[in-house]
Amino acid sequence: xxxxxxxxxxxxxxxxxxxxxxxxxxxxxxxxxxxxxxxxxxxxxxxxxxxxxxxxxxxxxxxxxxxxxxxxxxxxxxxxxxxxxxxxxxxxxxxxxxxxxxxxxxxxxxxxxxxxxxxxxxxxxxxxxxxxxxxxxxxxxxxxxxxxxxxxxxxxxxxxxxxxxxxxxxxxxxxxxxxxxxxxxxxxxxxxxxxxxxxxxxxxxxxxxxxxxxxxxxxxxxxxxxxxxxxxxxxxxxxxxxxxxxxxxxxxxxxxxxxxxxxxxxxxxxxxxxxxxxxxxxxxxxxxxxxxxxxxxxxx
DNA sequence: CCGGACTCCTGGTTGC
DNA sequence: TGCAACCAGGAGTCCG
Numbered sequence: 001x002x003x004x005x006x007x008x009x010x011x012x013x014x015x016x017x018x019x020x021x022x023x024x025x026x027x028x029x030x031x032x033x034x035x036x037x038x039x040x041x042x043x044x045x046x047x048x049x050x051x052x053x054x055x056x057x058x059x060x061x062x063x064x065x066x067x068x069x070x071x072x073x074x075x076x077x078x079x080x081x082x083x084x085x086x087x088x089x090x091x092x093x094x095x096x097x098x099x100x101x102x103x104x105x106x107x108x109x110x111x112x113x114x115x116x117x118x119x120x121x122x123x124x125x126x127x128x129x130x131x132x133x134x135x136x137x138x139x140x141x142x143x144x145x146x147x148x149x150x151x152x153x154x155x156x157x158x159x160x161x162x163x164x165x166x167x168x169x170x171x172x173x174x175x176x177x178x179x180x181x182x183x184x185x186x187x188x189x190x191x192x193x194x195x196x197x198x199x200x201x202x203x204x205x206x207x208x209x210x211x212x213x214x215x216x217x218x219x220x221x222x223x224x225x226x227x228x229x230x231x232x233x234x235x236x237x238x239x240x241x242x243x244x245x246x247x248x249x250x251x252x253x254x255x256x257x258x259x260x261x262x263x264x265x266x267x268x269x270x271x272x273x274x275x276x277x278x279x280x281x282x283x284x285x286x287x288x289x290x291x292x293x294x295x296x297x298x299x300x
Numbered sequence: 301c302c303g304g305a306c307t308c309c310t311g312g313t314t315g316c
Numbered sequence: 317t318g319c320a321a322c323c324a325g326g327a328g329t330c331c332g
Contacts, residue, residue, distance in 0.1 A: 001325065035308075061326075082325055121309045123326060172302070181327075189325065280325050314322075
């Protein structure tokens with residue numbers, strides 16, 4: 001579902017349309033899409049109306065648009081959840097059936113625009129939030145709700161050494177660690193499986209038994225997988241993800257592990273296995289990806 | 301600190 | 317054909 005690459009595609013696509021634009025009107029069609037907003041929807045609409053917007057920013061799977069209003073340090077925060085989409089439309093375009101929030105904009109160059117927040121499963125939401133100092137870097141800010149989220153691996157300020165040290169301190173298994181947004185952000189179930197496949201590491205490998213070179217390799221593969229997805233415009237195997245212009249971005253044909261249960265591993269031909277994991281699924285090659293013990297090896 | 305269960309939610313798919 | 321059960325899982329919370 002939307003992970004870092006998909007959210008970044010949305011951010012980049014939104015930037016020219018919202019940077020410098022003024023909000024003319026906000027229409028909340030479904031209050032559930034404000035689950036991350038502290039106040040009632042009237043508060044959300046009132047404080048956004050007539051605000052001027054700056055360039056959108058992102059950390060992990062969180063996206064925010066700063067209000068060009070230094071007094072309040074307010075931002076429009078967006079999380080796509082499982083099925084959220086941000087669609088950029090002309091004012092007269094028909095509304096998608098699952099549209100939850102509509103924001104009408106006036107842009108000095110592009111004129112009247114409409115930003116539609118569409119979300120089938122309603123796990124995503126918008127909110128008004130306040131910027132607070134980033135806990136790790138001077139002169140950087142993040143929305144309060146994002147302060148506990150770690151930097152993502154393509155953030156220039158991501159600290160590799162710090163990540164490797166925290167990973168080693170964790171007493172957990174490696175896929176859990178990859179999905180833990182307070183350790184490293186932006187990775188969801190799809191890219192976790194892809195990065196582990198690429199690094200030939202089993203999801204259940206305890207983090208404290210991961211050698212430093214293998215941990216480094218994993219981080220490198222995470223970056224490669226994310227960069228590849230980014231270059232291809234994001235993944236969409238079920239057309240849930242749609243970029244800001246409404247066109248599907250996908251590279252599902254490039255997936256090596258995720259969703260390929262029963263199909264041959266592209267490296268060795270062994271059937272990819274799908275197992276239950278944390279109320280979801282893990283996909284891996286049982287031959288390429290084995291749990292390695294400190295001595296000998298245990299499979300599965 | 302850690303893992304597991306639970307919550308939010310709906311549409312597409314599967315199974316009877 | 318019809319309907320119900322099932323599945324997809326990001327993130328927060330709570331509990332043991």
